[in-house]
Amino acid sequence: MKYVLPLTHPLLQTVDVSVKLSGLQILDNVSIGVPEGVVTGLIGPNGAGKTTVFNVMSGFVKPDAGVVRYEGRRLEHIHPHHLTRMGISRTLQGVGLFPSLTALDNVMMGASSKARAGIVAQALAMPWVDRERSRLREQAIAVMTELGVEGEADRFPSELPYPIQKRVALARALVSDPKVLLMDEPAGGIGAADMKDLERLIRSWVPERTVLLVEHHMELVMEVCDLIWVLDAGKVIAAGTPEQVRNDPAVLAAYLGDEGA
Amino acid sequence: MTTFIDYLLGGVSSGAIIALMALAIVLIWRSTRVVNFAQVGQAMFTTYVALTVRDATGNWIIALLAAIAAGAVLGLVVHWLVIRPVKRVDTSGAIIATFGVLISLQALAGMLWGGDTRGYAPPVSNDGIQLAGRIWPFSWYDVLVIGVTIALVIGLTLLFTRTNIGLAMRASAFNPEVARLSGVRVSRSLAYGWILAGMVGAIAGVLVAPTSQVSPNSFDILLVFAFTAAVIGGLDSLVGAVTFGIGTGLVISLVSGYSDSSNAPVVALVLLALNLLLKPDGVFGHHHSRAV
Amino acid sequence: MHKLMMLPGSRLVQHAAIALAIWVALTRLNQSVDPLLSYYLALVGMYATAMFGMTILVGLSGQVSLGNGALMAVGGYAFALTSLNWKTVPILGLPWNAVWSVVFAGIFGILVGLVIGGLAARLKGPYLAGLTLGVAVGVPAIANRFPGLFGGENGLMLTVPYPQGGYDASAVDTGPADTGADAIPTEAPDLPTEQAPIGGESLAPSDLLTVDDLGGAVSSAAPSVAPSDLITPDDLMGATGAPIASMPAEPSALASAGTDLGSTASGGVDAGSVDVSAVGGLILEQWQATLSITMACIMGFVALNLVRSRQGRTWQAVRDDSIAAAVSGINPSRSKVSAFVVSSLFAALAGAVFAQLLTYVGPGAYGLGLSLSLLVGIVLGGRASLLGAIIGAVLLVWLPVVVDRLSADRGWPEPVTNNAPNLLYGLLVVLVVLLAPGGITGTIRQSLAPVLRRRD
Known part of the structure; x- marks a missing residue:
């Protein structure tokens, strides 16, 4: 099933992006839009391909099919070091x-x-x-x-x-x-008090900045995001407000499956 | 045309020796992900051991065996004392340490045996074989070198495919964690890689000695050729090392024949640069993309 | 301190003051020691210049390169060829001056550095080391390939652009110089005179270069320079039979004999930067040391600026984590190439100085051994520190001298004496990598860190 959320003019988006790494289909026709001035979350069980989406957006991974668009323009031949000049900044998993x-x-x-x-x-x-x-x-x-x-x-x-x-x-x-901030697991390894700070910080950036975050920590995602995309096994399985995503049976199934693993 | 064939023939046995040295480099790269720039230093040192034993006994085979034994010991010592403790600190450190070993061995050899260049008489004639009315640029000694190389390659292939030690070495090189979980003693397997490389290098040293002579620095150029062959072959691949070792020998022989032997290092450099530019992981190597 | 750093231009002043203070101190030292020590000082300055580049390349940028000896050859040959062949500066048409040769050496170094660095930036650790090893072996071989241009195995003899009237060649042969340096004996009495120069044998391309070798390089090269109507047989006898103590004096004999070359270059190196009145009182070794010290201080100033600049931290950032560097907006390959090019410039300029210290360029002097020496020096001194580069340079010159003295005292056999420095270098490199990867300066800094912290 291909899930497309009706978004008009997202600031940053992947359009039908597919990535294959050493024979494995990491991303399969992924179309994700990041609307301007809000906090967007990208969640999914381990190995769903969230970081790969980031890597495609930031030029570390060249998609086998599909394109990345930023401010309506197609991004081609981007190198990671070009990003900050375009107003896109990225944090890395861990600290880096x-x-x-x-x-x-x-x-x-x-x-x-x-x-x-x-x-x-x-x-x-x-x-x-x-x-x-x-x-x-x-x-x-x-x-x-x-x-x-x-x-x-x-x-x-x-x-x-x-x-x-x-x-x-x-x-x-x-x-x-940056105009756009891509945050890879900002809450990883930090305690409850810092988490509250982080929440407040992220909310303080919008609507001047646009935020896309990949996160495992559900509580933070549900608190802070305006829009959430859910990936599982390289495919988008759901999207919507935190409320909608929370109640989506496909999401529950994916996460329960992950719990069992 | 006959000159072309002559030059090719002349390159086969030097190619075989380059192949052996490249094999030694690959064996160590596979086991510990270190390029051992001290490899030819070790081979030079064991060749001096062989020279000493040969002076005492007059026997080529006993001298060869002594060199092989010394090569095994030296490989083990370098692995234990230098590489194992340094490996995790930094990658630059491992490279620099192997150069430290090279410098030390050359100086030690100079101390023990002097800096003079010494000859190493071949066990069989090094003169061209006379056949079908002409002298070919191919001697019985070349036959011996190629024979030993083929035997070694077959032996190594059997070792890696048919024996438990060989399988354990491959498992440890391919995936140390998994190998450890399946009961392989990884650190011992890595040490075997260094011992084996030391022995192969020692054989290469003794074989090259009659043509290159022996001095603390006379094998340096062999390091460049062997590294070139190993890298073009992919650093990981035994087949690649042998193929491109012999290939490098042939190219060098052709270049030396048609122009001048002083071009050989430049040609090796060009080959290496082209390969690294066009195919950074070598012809037989596997591409590992780094995770972000 | 922090306040001062905020003032525009304060770094310029600060770093220039450091460099100038060192220059003044070393120049004073140079005028008060005997010629042999001056020659050692010159060697230290030459090594330090090259190793500042190694600090940037190996230390900050993390690229282990063995090519810098070959890049020194590029500088040395560029210096030699331009100063031997050009009477005027091409295009500009200005009269020739040795400073132009230095400039061209630097330009050639940058160009060759761009080529090798462009290739090297794509390579990781061992591949880079292997490629540059090939450069170290292959580039000197090019000199053999074109003997007409590069003088082949024998290299090219040069003269030092020594200021006119400052030096009387006969003074060296006959005894005390009559130019105000009369207190300086040409043969230092306290040095081991039984140390014979090692001939061609020690010139095997990959010997680590020691002071002995320099003597060997010159003395073995001299007899075989064919167009040597410049050199009288007496000079050669003196050269080949001389003990090490008079070794530095020997090139001066050649220099004075080379009358027509001498006059070409007699305008001298930019005398404006040197106290001209002092030059009159310098003998050749002191003049060579002045050149070398001046170059080392200028380039040390540049290196200090770079190490403490954003560029310096950019090199470190790429070395630490190229991915994090890229997302910070740094182009990692560009950063690596720039480190290579900068270090090539340093190497080429050091090579130009080296050519003047030897009064000779040849493949033997710039072989793999020189590259290995630079690596040894930088590792022992401290990979990422300019002070480490200086300490490394001192070690490279001083250790062989100490070994010579010990050997003279204890009566070591010749093979032991000749190889002891290299054995020490090799073992020390291994020990430093294993036990103190920061080298001498890194270890001192580490042990002082708690003290400095408290003072903050």
Whole structure:
């Protein structure tokens, strides 16, 4: 069954995307739309292909069939490093911080697409390189303050507790001031108090930003999302408001099957 | 045309030796995912052992056996003392460590046996065979080299397909976790890979000695050729290593014949670069896409 | 400190001050030591220049390369060929000056670095190491392939663009120089004189290059340079029979003999950056050390800027996690190529200096051994630290000297003496990788970290 939600002009969408990796059909004709200015969730049991959808959207995986559209335009030959320039930012599963950089430097790396100083100017330590650096630094500190981690600026990731690392990683994704934020399991490994913060944060971004999140944590998804897509075994099996999805028998069946596994 | 055939014939036995050295590199890559840049250093060292034993006994076979034994010990020692402790720290570290071993072995050989180049008389004639009214660029020693190589390849094939040790080694290389769960002693299997590679490398060293002579650095160029062959073959594939080892030998012989032997390293470099550019995982290798 | 960092241009001032302070200190040192120590200082500066590039390539960018010795050859040959063949600067038409040769060496280094780096950026760990190993072996072989252009196995002899009037060649042969450096003996009395230079035998391409080899390189090369109406038989006798202590003095004899080449280049290296009045009092080794120290300080300044810039952290980010780097907006392959190109520039400039220290370029001097030396130095000093590069450079020059002294004291046999430094290097590399991957600087920093933290 092919499930299509009637969405007019989604900001970001996959159209009939299929992906095969070493003989396995990971995604099968997946069409998912992310409407502008709301929080969209992508859920499904393990191995449903959620992260692969992210990877297709961010250019890490080239679909065997189908296309990705952003702002109505077809995205072709995109490389992951082009995303932030287009206003799309992505967090990775886990934290994915750079272990040899301080928290502040990690966050500043997220603003790479905004940096203009070339390698020669940096090699000669031209004054405008310093000016740019202090500007990016201020922006990074501002985002870290927003997430309550400005006090950890000079620490290395290995010195920080996991939930703080996750916040730093989030700050790195936010510092490029993205229009769209793709969040891969933001709630993974964090406690109840942090979860409440996260909920509040995500809701505070809309409608200025558009959010798509992949998440296992049902409570967070149901609280925070306006729209939810459900994947199972590489296919879209349901979509709708949290209420609709909660009561969808196909979703229950997929998740019960997953519980049994 | 006859020159072309002559050049080809001249390349077969050097190709066989490159194939053996490439085999040694592949054996270790399969077992521990490390390219052992010290491989020719080990082979150089064991060839000096062979030289010493041969000086004492005058017997080529006993010297070869001594080299093989020394190769096994050296392979085991390098694995235990250097590679096993370093492997998980960082990948750059493992590469650098093998170069550290190479430098140490070359210096140690220089200390023990001096820096002079020494000859290694072949056990059978190295002169071209006279047949059908002409002298062919092919000697009885070439026949011996090729014979030993074929025997080794057959032996290794049997080992990996017919024996428990060989199966355990393949399982450990392919999927250590699963192998461990099915009762394979993985770390022991990995050590066998290093021992086996050490022995194969030792044989290659003794076989190449009469043509290249022996000095602490005289095998360096062999490392480049063997690495080229192993990489083009896919680093994972024994068949690839042998095929492209012999192929590399032929190409080098042709290039040296038609132009100049000093072109050989450049040609190997070009082959390697083209291969890495066009097919980064080699001709026989498997493509592993990295998970995000 | 943080306040200062915020001021535009403060890094420029800070880093320039560091580089200048080191330059002044080393220049003072250079003027107060004997010629042999000056020559060692020159070697340290040359190694350090190349190894700053290794810090960036191997340390920050995480690409283990053995090609940098070959890239030094690119710089050395570019320097040699342009300074031997060009009377004016092509296109610009300006009169020739050795600084142009250095510039061209740098440009060639960047171009070759782009080619190899473009290839290398696609490769992971062992593939890259293997490819660059091929470069290290293959590129010097190219010199043999075109003997007409590159001088073949024997290489090309050069003169050092030594300032006119600053140096009287006969002074070296006869004793104290009469140019104000008369306190400096040409043969350091406290050095082991029984150490004979090792001839061609030590020139096997992959020997780790030691000071001994440099002597060997020059002395073995000299007799076979065919167009040597520049060199008198006496010079050659002096060269080949000389003990190591007089080794550095020997190239100067060649330099002074090469009259027509000497006059071509007699404009000298940019004298504007050097105190000209001091130059008058320098003997050749001190002049070579001045060149080398100046290059090392300029490039050290550049390296310091880069290491502490966003670019430096970008290289580290890609090394740590190329996927996270990509989603942060960094192009990982571009970052890797840029590290390669930058390190090629450093290597080529070091190669140009090396050519002037040897007064010779040849495949033997730039072989696999040189590449391995650079790797050894950077690993021992500390892979990701510029200070580590300097410490590594000192170790590469100093350890063989220590071994020579020990050997002289204890009467070690020659094969032991010749190979002890390399054995030590090899074992130390393995030990450092196993026990202290950060090298000397990394280990010190690690043990000081708790102390520094508390002070914050």
